[in-house]
Amino acid sequence: MIHFIDNPFRRMVQPLHKHPELLGIEPGLTALEIGPGTGTYTLATAAAVGPQGKIIAIDIDERVVQHVMKRIAQHRVTNIEVHQGDAQELKFRSDSFDAIYAITVFGEIPNRGKALREFKRVLLPGGTLAISEFLPDPDSQPEARVRAECEAAGFRFIEKTGNWIYYTLIFNNPNQVLADSHPG
DSSP states (O other), rough: HHHHSSSSSHHHSSOOTTTTHHOOTTOEEEEEEOTTTTSSHHHHHHHOOTTTTTEEEEEEEEEHHHHHHHHHHHHHHEEEEEEEOOOBBBOOOTTOOEEEEEOGGGGGOOOHHHHHHHHHHHHEEEEEEEEEEEEEEEOOOOOHHHHHHHHHHHHEEEEEESSEEEEEEEEEEOOOOOOOOOOO
């Protein structure tokens, strides 16, 4: 399915060179990508954070992890780490990331409330959460649902970009989560 979603039409609607900016990604940031798919946007985002920044991508499917790791090696990119992991149980310390983004994966998370609590925990105060959805994706979630779920988890809505076929919602983590249940 990831190859179906990662196609020339999608890259026309979601241009690689513009996507990191839409996600609020800047040089030097440490960002967590949930569900990297083929790694196309992972590589573009790694270029945007530059050599001082870092992208950590997680996916529940080991085949996806291996595919993205091969692409990273082929492109000789050094600022990306890829791990098998579950968005509902992140193995990172609290306050570890400047940004978290999920591109066409939010609807695939079985317990999004639990995942959003984890996102809030590992995201620095003031950090950015970006959720992108693309309509041809069979798991695409309606904008209103994504916004309501993120706001219910304590994220503050900042802005929307895109249109009816593709959108990105940007949120801010307005406060710190004190509990650190994963010292990893």
